[in-house]
Amino acid sequence: MLEQLxxxxxxxxxxxxxxxxxNALKGSPIDTLIRSCLLEERSGDVSFxxxxxxxxWTFHNDLGLVFVAVYQRILHLLYVDDLLxxxxxxxxxxxxxxxxxxxxxxxxxxxLRKEAEARAEELRxxxxxxxxxxxxxxxxxxxxxxxxxxxxxxxxxxxKKDDGDGNKAKVSNLxxxxxxxxQQLENDSQETDLxxxxxxxSSNVAVDLSKLxxxxxxxxxxxxxxxxxxxxxxxxxxxxxxxxKKATKKNRVWDDAAPKQSRLDFTDSVDENGNNDHVDVVxxxxxxxxxxxxxVFSSDSESDxxxxxxxxxxxxxxxxxxxxxxVFQSITGxxxxxxxxxxxxxxxLKERLMTKNVAEEIAEKLCESVEASLEGKKLSSxxxxxxxxxxxxxxALVRILTPRRSIDILRDVNAAKEQRRPxxxxxxxxxxxxxxTNLAKVAYWLQQHKVSVMMAACDTFRAGAxxxxxTHARRLQIPIxxxxxxxxxxxVAKEAIKVATDNGSDVxxxxxxxxxxxxxxxxxxxxxxxxxxxxxxVLFVGEALVGNDAVDxxxxxxxxxxxxxxxxxxRLIDGILLTKFDTIDDKVGAALSMVYIxxxxxxxxxxxxxxxxxxxxxxxxIVKTLLK
Amino acid sequence: xxxxxxxxxxxxxxxxxxxEYLQKIPPSQLYAAIGVLLFTTILLFLSIRLxxxxxxxxxxxxxxSGSGKTVLFYQLRDGSSHQGTVxxxxxxxxxFVFHTENTKKGKIKPVHLVDVPGHSRLRPKLEEFxxxxxxxxxxxxxxEFLPNCRAASEYLYDxxxxxxxxxxxIPVLLCCNKTDKLTAHTKEFIRKQMxxxxxxxxxxxxxxxxxDIANDFTxxxxxxxxxxxxCYNKVTVAEASGLTGxxxxxxxxxxEYIKP
Numbered sequence: 001m002l003e004q005l006x007x008x009x010x011x012x013x014x015x016x017x018x019x020x021x022x023n024a025l026k027g028s029p030i031d032t033l034i035r036s037c038l039l040e041e042r043s044g045d046v047s048f049x050x051x052x053x054x055x056x057w058t059f060h061n062d063l064g065l066v067f068v069a070v071y072q073r074i075l076h077l078l079y080v081d082d083l084l085x086x087x088x089x090x091x092x093x094x095x096x097x098x099x100x101x102x103x104x105x106x107x108x109x110x111x112l113r114k115e116a117e118a119r120a121e122e123l124r125x126x127x128x129x130x131x132x133x134x135x136x137x138x139x140x141x142x143x144x145x146x147x148x149x150x151x152x153x154x155x156x157x158x159x160k161k162d163d164g165d166g167n168k169a170k171v172s173n174l175x176x177x178x179x180x181x182x183q184q185l186e187n188d189s190q191e192t193d194l195x196x197x198x199x200x201x202s203s204n205v206a207v208d209l210s211k212l213x214x215x216x217x218x219x220x221x222x223x224x225x226x227x228x229x230x231x232x233x234x235x236x237x238x239x240x241x242x243x244x245k246k247a248t249k250k251n252r253v254w255d256d257a258a259p260k261q262s263r264l265d266f267t268d269s270v271d272e273n274g275n276n277d278h279v280d281v282v283x284x285x286x287x288x289x290x291x292x293x294x295x296v297f298s299s300d301s302e303s304d305x306x307x308x309x310x311x312x313x314x315x316x317x318x319x320x321x322x323x324x325x326x327v328f329q330s331i332t333g334x335x336x337x338x339x340x341x342x343x344x345x346x347x348x349l350k351e352r353l354m355t356k357n358v359a360e361e362i363a364e365k366l367c368e369s370v371e372a373s374l375e376g377k378k379l380s381s382x383x384x385x386x387x388x389x390x391x392x393x394x395x396a397l398v399r400i401l402t403p404r405r406s407i408d409i410l411r412d413v414n415a416a417k418e419q420r421r422p423x424x425x426x427x428x429x430x431x432x433x434x435x436x437t438n439l440a441k442v443a444y445w446l447q448q449h450k451v452s453v454m455m456a457a458c459d460t461f462r463a464g465a466x467x468x469x470x471t472h473a474r475r476l477q478i479p480i481x482x483x484x485x486x487x488x489x490x491x492v493a494k495e496a497i498k499v500a501t502d503n504g505s506d507v508x509x510x511x512x513x514x515x516x517x518x519x520x521x522x523x524x525x526x527x528x529x530x531x532x533x534x535x536x537x538v539l540f541v542g543e544a545l546v547g548n549d550a551v552d553x554x555x556x557x558x559x560x561x562x563x564x565x566x567x568x569x570x571r572l573i574d575g576i577l578l579t580k581f582d583t584i585d586d587k588v589g590a591a592l593s594m595v596y597i598x599x600x601x602x603x604x605x606x607x608x609x610x611x612x613x614x615x616x617x618x619x620x621x622i623v624k625t626l627l628k
Numbered sequence: 629x630x631x632x633x634x635x636x637x638x639x640x641x642x643x644x645x646x647x648e649y650l651q652k653i654p655p656s657q658l659y660a661a662i663g664v665l666l667f668t669t670i671l672l673f674l675s676i677r678l679x680x681x682x683x684x685x686x687x688x689x690x691x692x693s694g695s696g697k698t699v700l701f702y703q704l705r706d707g708s709s710h711q712g713t714v715x716x717x718x719x720x721x722x723x724f725v726f727h728t729e730n731t732k733k734g735k736i737k738p739v740h741l742v743d744v745p746g747h748s749r750l751r752p753k754l755e756e757f758x759x760x761x762x763x764x765x766x767x768x769x770x771x772e773f774l775p776n777c778r779a780a781s782e783y784l785y786d787x788x789x790x791x792x793x794x795x796x797x798i799p800v801l802l803c804c805n806k807t808d809k810l811t812a813h814t815k816e817f818i819r820k821q822m823x824x825x826x827x828x829x830x831x832x833x834x835x836x837x838x839x840d841i842a843n844d845f846t847x848x849x850x851x852x853x854x855x856x857x858x859c860y861n862k863v864t865v866a867e868a869s870g871l872t873g874x875x876x877x878x879x880x881x882x883x884e885y886i887k888p
Contacts, residue, residue, distance in 0.1 A: 011743070012698045012716030034715040035693070039749050064718065100710045399749045406782055410832040415778075 002077065003053065004070040005109070006030060007091055007102075011064070016091070016102045018109060029053045029070055038066075040599065041396045044368025049073055058084045060092050061377040062336060067091070079120035086112045337377050337385070345389040346371055356626050358589030359548045362596050370396055394623055400592065401619045403601030407575065409537070413451055413506055416536060422454070422500040424508045426493075426530060427577070429541035430553055431514035434579040434606060436465065438541060439509050440472035442577075442604065444611040446507055447476060454505040456496030457482040458489035458529065461513035461522075469511055476611070479505070489513070490529040497533060510535065517556035527564035530571050539603065540573045542594055543580045550593040558598060573598050578617070579606040586625050591617065685723075685886045686740045686760045690787065691767035692780050693746035696805040699870035700767060700878065701743040703727070707873060716745040719753060726879055729888070736888040751783075758792040763799050763885045765878060770804040770812040770867075773821070781825035785833070785847075788826075788859055794845045799862040801881045808869040815865045819856065827854040 004025055007016040029050040037048045038057070048055045057068045067088050069080050090108055346367045353363040370392045379388060406412075409423075416423040425442070427435045436459070443453045455473050457480060459465035466482050473480035481496035493510050500508045512529065515522035530538060540557060542550060554573065562570040576594050584590075591602055602617040650658070689697045698713040701720050707727035720743040725736045744754045764787065768780055787793055787800065802822070804815045830848055848854040856863035866877035 006714070008714050010716070010718040011720035012713045012745075013702065013720070014711040014713060017711060031694075031715045034717060035747060038717060039715075039747055066717075100706065100708075398752055402749050402752060404748050406779070408782070408829075408832060411829065414828060414832055 001075065002069060002071050002080070002083075002113075005083075005087065006068045006070075007087070008066055008068075009064055010066060013100075015065070015095075015100070016105050019106065025053070025070060027051060029055055030068060033057070033068065036599075039399065041366055041369040041400055041596070043372045044365055056080050056084060058088055059372060059376070060088055061373060061375055063092055063095055063097075065092070065095065077120070078123060079116040082119065083113060083116040086116060337374055337379055337388075339371065339375060341385055342371050342374055342389060345386045348386070349389060349393055353589065353592075353626060355587075356589040357547050357584070357587035358626070359551045359593040361548070361551055362593045366393070366396060366596075390627060394627055397592065397623045397626060398619060400596055401602075401617070401622060404599065405601070407601050407603050407616075409603065410446075410449055410451070412536065413446070417506055420501075422497060422505050422508045423537070424497055424510065424533065424535035425537045425539055426510045426512060426533075426535045427539050427541055428512055428526060428530075428557065428573070429514060430516055433514065433541050433543045435514060435541045436468055436472070436511055437609075438577055438579055438604070438606045438614070439469075439511050440476065441606060441611055441614040443472070443478055443509055444476055445614050447478065451506045452504070453478050453507045453509060454496065454500045454503075455480040456493055456508055456510045458492045458496075459511050459513040460485050460487045460489050460492065465511070465513065479503075489525060490532045493529055493533050517553050517560070520560075523557075523560040524564050527561055527570075530561060531565045531567055534571065538571055538574050539577050540575070540594075540598070540600075541577045541579060542590065544578050544584045544588065544590045545580055546590050546593075550590050551597050554594055554597045573600055575600050575603040577604045577606065578602050581605045581615075582607040582613070586628065588622050588625050591622055592626060684740075684760050684762045685737065686742060686757065686762055687882050687886070688754070688757055688761045688764045689741065689743040689767060690754055690764060690783070691746050691803075691805075692769070692776055692783060693748075694772075695746060695767040695769040695776075695780075696870040697743045697746060697767050700765075700803075700805065700868065700875060701741060703870055703873050703875050704741060704878070709870060709873075715747060716743065717750075719744050719757070728876075728879065737886060739882055739886055746783075751786075754787070755790070755792075758790060758798075761792070761796075761798050763801070763882060764793070765801045765803050765881070767803045767805050767868075768818060768822075769806055770815075770818060771806045771809050773804075773813045773818055777821055777825055781822050782829060784822065785826050785829045788847050788861075788863075789845045791845065794847075794860050797861040799864070799881075799885060800859075801878065802856075802863060802865045803878060804865070804867050805870055807867045808872045808874065815867050819865050823854055823856060830854055 002018075005018045006014060008014045027050070032050045033048050033055050037043065037045065042048075043057070043059070046056070048057075052073055053070050054073045055068055055070050057066060059066055065088075067084050069084055071077050071080065087109065090112065091102075091105060094102065094105065349370075350363045350367045353366070354360055358366075370389065373396075374389065374392055379385065413423045427439050429435050439455070443455065446453050455469055455478055457466045457469045459469070460483070463485075466484065470480055470482065472478075481492070481499055483492045483495070489512060496510065497508055510529075510533075512526060513522070515526065517523070538561075540554065542553065546553065558572050561572055565571070576598065578591055578594070581588075595602060605615045605617050607613050607615055689701055691697055693715055698716055698720060699709045701722070702709050702713075704726055705722055705724050721740070723738050723740045725738050729736050742757050744750075744757060766784055766787065769776060773780075784800075784802075792798070793800070802815075802819065804813070804818050806812055807815075827848075830846065833846075845860075847860070848858045852858070856865075864881065866881060868875050868878050
């Protein structure tokens with residue numbers, strides 16, 4: 001069952017909760033959701049699990065509202081997404097920034113919930129397992145994309161031709177036909193005898209979408225109006241009001257699903273004449289769209305750089321009204337941003353991030369999150385979509401790179417000193433990233449701040465590792481604890497810490513052998529070392545040169561550390577040391593990838609060969625470079 | 629449509645006339661005129677900014693996440709915390725007269741109150757508001773004080789050493805929230821603990837030399853144990869309770885700097 005449903009502002013004020021449900025939630029799943037998901041730029045995700053709960057959410061960006069539903073994780077509630085979007089729609093109608101209490105929403109919610117539950121029940125009855133819903137959706141989208149292209153093409157061709165063009169009239173007539181059919185479908189949910197219901201719905205929506213776009217970008221030309229009329233009440237309603245559009249969207253999801261079952265049931269049944277008719281139309285539409293798909297895409301990529309609401313260059317052929325409306329839009333601000341508007345700008349941004357060596361997966365997730373935070377927002381006057389997107393991304397990047405906790409090691413060292421124990425730092429990482437070299441740099445830095453340091457040579461694996469560290473220790477005049485090779489590194493570390501406690505060293509720097517993240521035995525040894533000694537800081541050393549592998553390295557290290565640990569509360573990576581930063585010029589993306597994946601801050605940046613070449617990360621400079 | 633065409637033609641004619649007129653003027657005069665124009669506009673902007681700065685009525689509510697800033701914000705504005713709050717993702721802003729002052733007669737100057745989210749990822753937001761701030765209320769959770777003491781002190785240290793705060797001598801109120809609870813710590817205890825923590829911070833931060841640090845200023849007097857009275861700006865301590873609506877001390881503090 002649904003545990004709780006909350007509506008709150010982005011500022012943090014709860015506007016409405018469901019009192020009927022009224023179950024006290026264990027812990028504070030909402031706060032956890034906000035802190036560890038929404039503020040970490042993971043709001044593009046589908047759901048979030050916290051202890052026994054699963055949380056789903058949706059934003060109304062224009063009004064700055066967040067809707068969150070909480071339910072038991074063991075239950076798979078199918079209607080939650082549906083319910084959230086319905087609640088969002090009806091709540092946004094009554095929302096007023098000055099009003100604080102919405103007691104009258106209780107009744108509306110009760111109805112919405114009943115509706116959603118009934119629908120979910122129906123779904124379950126007809127198809128047992130709610131698996132294919134997503135696939136249907138996807139199919140629909142593909143179709144939609146294709147048809148959109150096709151339809152645009154038709155529209156353009158038609159607008160070039162003379163008024164009395166028979167071809168076009170036919171098309172619009174046919175479209176009219178099947179849109180009506182669809183409306184019927186929507187009104188009557190029990191009608192499940194349509195063979196091609198799915199195609200119909202999606203194509204119809206596609207027509208509407210492309211229509212909407214055209215209306216918005218080029219202004220309502222005489223042509224457009226006529227065509228919009230011919231498409232039917234539904235699309236004109238759509239163009240008129242945003243909420244109405246959402247309503248149809250919501251219905252569409254359900255429509256997509258409902259006819260699907262019927263199709264599963266009577267795979268090849270064809271019935272009424274009317275149906276046959278628009279099967280033809282659909283087929284024709286599909287044929288054309290396939291040809292045009294590429295063209296549409298290429299024009300998209302060309303106009304990537306400067307993406308005005310709807311490409312403005314095309315209708316520049318002395319379409320006065322189109323020009324005026326676009327200027328007018330840029331002055332007054334565009335009504336509401338939609339996914340289709342944001343797409344090209346986000347795509348360009350993602351590519352830019354990837355050229356800066358950000359892992360693809362990360363760039364993708366970031367863009368999704370930015371999209372989620374912008375969709376439905378009003379574009380303010382004198383701004384372009386690309387600059388709005390860029391500003392949102394900049395905010396997001398600063399937020400990610402800003403450390404969640406203090407990275408003041410010296411202070412932690414002093415705190416440990418008060419407790420009369422050494423502060424233990426373990427350096428981990430894959431082979432050849434510069435663990436030992438940067439360990440020496442950190443030792444030098446600590447030494448300069450009057451902290452007594454001790455090294456522990458726990459790389460008992462690679463030939464020459466102990467000698468290398470000994471050389472560093474001699475040059476820096478730092479004591480080193482070593483037991484030669486082929487010893488258990490965990491035992492060596494333990495002894496080193498004991499020795500440090502006895503002779504009053506403040507910090508123990510533990511060097512470990514480099515290991516690939518997939519090497520099970522070595523990872524097990526590392527897990528033993530870390531969980532056995534409970535260091536104060538586990539520092540992951542990663543090179544800034546790494547690209548997509550950064551994700552794999554960090555996530556596997558974290559995964560293995562938590563899987564292979566025997567204690568209930570495993571130690572994970574606390575911080576990152578980024579090495580070879582001087583070799584990468586402006587390709588600073590690795591810093592972002594690593595911080596995003598692990599959620600831990602970059603504590604040091606190694607940028608050269610000498611002992612002094614250790615810096616702190618300059619967040620502003622990184623963000624600037626990433627978006628340059 | 630025809631009207632538009634006409635207008636366009638008219639506009640073109642005017643622009644032609646304008647260009648011709650410009651060409652008649654010697655360039656040196658033209659440059660001088662442009663120079664004077666730019667100079668006056670810049671002066672105007674500067675003066676506007678100065679005037680605005682002196683008359684700022686912005687008060688910032690800052691502090692760690694979960695210390696009760698949003699509740700205090702709504703208590704001050706509406707006199708109620710409504711249905712409760714969750715972690716803020718964006719600042720709450722509002723220009724208003726305090727709830728308790730609504731009954732008073734006469735015109736009262738409204739306060740521009742900003743509740744800046746306390747989540748560490750959103751810290752950079754505070755810096756955007758600091759240049760306009762007339763006063764800062766730093767909210768501390770008196771109930772769960774000890775576990776958060778270090779983090780809160782660090783945040784306060786960052787604020788106290790911020791260039792804007794030091795230069796403009798922005799007064800800071802250390803507000804101990806949630807004092808309605810029995811187990812809450814007293815404000816004296818909190819003040820002492822935070823002074824101690826800041827003293828430690830002062831030692832560790834001032835030694836950081838190679839790293840690029842954001843703090844431009846150091847606080848306190850060399851060779852003495854830190855106390856809030858050493859700060860360039862005034863730091864006072866007060867108690868409040870967001871849940872029960874005990875905000876009198878905060879209001880007094882704000883009204884001290886923004887006269888009604």
